[in-house]
Amino acid sequence: MTAVTSPRPPTPASRPGRRRGPSGLDRARRREAAALVMPSLLPILVLSVAPLLMGVLLAFTDAELVRQPDYQFVGADNFTRLAGNSLFWDSFRIGMTWAIAVTLLQLVAALGLALLLNSGLRLQSLTRVLALIPWAMPPVVVAIMWKMIYSPNAGPLNAFLGSLGLPDDINWLADFSTALPAVIVVGVWVGMPQTTVTLLAGLQQIPPELNEAASMDGAGAWRRFWAVTMPSLRPIVTSITSLNFIWNFNSFSLVYVLTEGGPGGRTMLPMLFTYLEAFKNRNIGYAAAMGVVLVVVVVLLLAVYLRSQFRDDRAEKKG
């Protein structure tokens, strides 16, 4: 993409009728660029950069969500309190389980679908459209839809299980043991399309000669997958997995509408927990501290993951 924007050729000095030297032109151009960028920079600074910095500061105050707020700086108090808050760490663990499970299942399911879509079967266009719709739908509608699927009495899932002679009275979203797996399935359903499209784009960039050559050398489908396809896909897999992990960890709407964190906090993702602390309990200083902890942990985890991927990459190239 960047290759197209080749560096501008220097302005020919012989161009007539220009009184300004190259430096004056540069300055004019820079001013022009600033004028073009400024309108987009302003809302970003006011409504996204400033709030981020303020959010970090809030974490060190005892701010509450009241009409006449009276902030006190309390140092790291919020964080020490948070360290002993077992409910928060329970929620944190649930969030990790959710994010890791959804990300991995998404990857496996999407890779399978992308490979199928790349192997010249019929019904491709139908599948492509179907694979796109979950991505387009409003999360609230997705949640309403799956609530109907999981409905204990009139839901098709229980009816299907019943017709197989299996237990047909499971209250999927309200049972302590099934609620989290049930929302994870919905998370996979929603996130699979984007991953599939991305992986498919990656698959289509692999030159067919590579596979043909491997075939000639007598490699079977399985071996070609591991020796040719996976190594070529690797950078895309790494980036989409990292993005998916963060997106899933930050996800809110779907589970909020599906279960509101219930039953008994079994699906209380950290985003829901923090939201409730801020807007129901009105402790925004404390909630901001939770936000900071979540961000720091995610960034650290991601750094470790990307570092290990990078190292593997180099080791492979050397080997």
Add this chain to the structure above:
Amino acid sequence: MRVLVRPAQYVALACYIVFLGFPLLWLVSASVKSSAELNSLVVNLLPQEWHWNNYAEALARQGLVSSAGNSAIVALVSTALVILIALPASYVLARLKGAIRAAGVGWILVSQVFPVILVVLPLFLILRTIGLTDSLLGLILVHTTYTMPFALWMLQGYVAAIPVDLEEAGAMDGGSRLVVLRRIVFPLLAPGVVATAMFSFVSSWNEFFFALVLLQSPENYTLPITLSTFIGGEGKVALGPLAAGSVLAAIPSIVFFSIMQKKLTGGLLAGAVKG
């Protein structure tokens, strides 16, 4: 061996189609079933009698149409703002080199993983100070700001695809920078702008979290918020109209998405990985 591979592939594909498609089919079928049938223990995919009334009931339901209007206003205005603001900036981003470009691209990538939960608290306080919580204008500004990164990314890709030579030819012919932009660059960008606008519209139309935090009075609710309040009191809600309302709410997004389907293929990562 080869004989077995194809059938196995079709079986797998069928499983995917059922997994992806069945919930949609069910939602649509529920939207034309009577309440009696929806609450009965007999579960069929096809309704016993087609109960189109659900759609009329959904539309007559308190607040659904007006909140759809709110959603449309917020989505249309924020889309217009996003395009207006992001178009010039995307031009700079694609054409100029150096620190501005690096910072811009870096910020776009970071914004994809923005910790919304941390940002939303001060954002709420800022908007409250200037009296823009519980107002559509406030939500429009927030949607504009948070859709912009991806819109910028899409647009700058389209700008980069326009050869610089073309612009220089225009400049040689004596056109000022602005004339060149208007006569040469913007017309070529039109398809990209349309795709970006559809993306912005869908993002805003579907958005739930900011609307939930910022809007308090029911007359300001956007469609997703109103729909989510319908399922709150589980006993009271009639499932048929709820399903009908959900289908209607999803239609604009699905239509726009299928139109821009081709442009999304590859999307963010194809550029990010190669670039």
